[in-house]
Amino acid sequence: MNQEIQLFGAIAVRPAVLALIPQFETATGFTVAAKWEVNPTVKKQIEAGEAFDLVIINPSMIEDLAASGKVEAGSQVSFGRVGMGVAAKAGSRPLDIVSVEAFAHILKNAGSIAYASDGTSGGYFSDLLDRLGIADEVKPRLVVVPGGQTASAVARGEAELAVVPVTSILAAAPEVMLVGRFPTELQSYIDFAIGISTDSRVADAARQLAAFLTSTSVDDTLAAKGVERR
Known part of the structure; x- marks a missing residue:
């Protein structure tokens, strides 16, 4: 019998994981049904009872879900990290x-900047503007865009620039280009980990998927999509 694995993951890792799923399905005969939301929404929906077999979100959120009995204790493994970047048409x-100076100058002079206010990246960017002392100048020109559509907003002409995880920018090519990653001093990596549901009916298959996604054989594909291994 073909087993279907329900994967629930953060939008920032979607491009990388989707590039790998066909290879896993071909090798194992399993199928993977994937659903994507911003990190906080994934956690919130699981806490509310959303069914899943494998989840990929921030490590701290995996820990919280394990503490509440939603994720199997001891199943957490590191997946990788994604840096922040700036996108333009x-x-x-x-x-x-x-x-840092050039980065702040570009932000202050941009006509509009799209960001995902409900995601991990959006929260970091908002705090960063305060740290740089340019929040009053920049925040009136921020354009709130749902997670997953932030990079594409510049292609649609909804914003001049977008601030979003690098994975989302690379996935929006060729209509969108990566202007560059955040300066080293300001870079914030969003870490991701994998956890297995305590209620999974295909736990063994989910563990095989977790092992595949964390194997060194997929490192090159992940790197090309913007996911870095530690």
């Missing part, structure tokens, strides 16, 4: 965001 003029 393909063909836009090159922008220098290598230094």
